[in-house]
Amino acid sequence: MTSHDSSDIVRTSPARMAKGLLFVFIPMIITLYLTITLWHFTSSFPPMVSVPKPTPAGAPGSPSGASTAAKPNTITIPAGASVQGNPSFTPATLTVKKGAVITVTNTDTAPHTSTSGSDPSAPNNGKSWDTSLIMPGKSAKINTANLAPGNYPYHCTVHPYMKGTLTVTA
Numbered sequence: 001m002t003s004h005d006s007s008d009i010v011r012t013s014p015a016r017m018a019k020g021l022l023f024v025f026i027p028m029i030i031t032l033y034l035t036i037t038l039w040h041f042t043s044s045f046p047p048m049v050s051v052p053k054p055t056p057a058g059a060p061g062s063p064s065g066a067s068t069a070a071k072p073n074t075i076t077i078p079a080g081a082s083v084q085g086n087p088s089f090t091p092a093t094l095t096v097k098k099g100a101v102i103t104v105t106n107t108d109t110a111p112h113t114s115t116s117g118s119d120p121s122a123p124n125n126g127k128s129w130d131t132s133l134i135m136p137g138k139s140a141k142i143n144t145a146n147l148a149p150g151n152y153p154y155h156c157t158v159h160p161y162m163k164g165t166l167t168v169t170a
């Protein structure tokens, strides 16, 4: 009965195959799920990346960069910014490396935007970026990955006298 033996092998193989595949795919799916979950978690807390705060005191091993950047890649809209003459964006000029993702935080009581272009009538108004309305206490991101190095004046569409400059370096 050799034919019985061979049919037995044929019948068990798919079962083993399925088991093997399950052992491969279940950990794969779990890993994928965890990766995606942690990815979102990590990207939703960008300030946590800048943990090495205590190092700049000593910092003998880091001669490059990290010298002047106190609040890297951050623009703050201070309270009172909606009143003409008050500081509108701090720092007024922010310099970042191409690819940096800037967080614009509105600490004022009025909604504001950061919109590229020197004013709402500029031909390039909003062409490079537009956060749209940032509500009080909220923040928005400006991604510089697709911006060519250079100086970018920007303004607030709600209060066109609110102006700032973003400088992107290579």
Ligand SMILES: [Cu+2]
Pocket: 081, 082, 111, 112, 113, 156, 157, 158, 159, 162
């Ligand atoms: Cu505004």
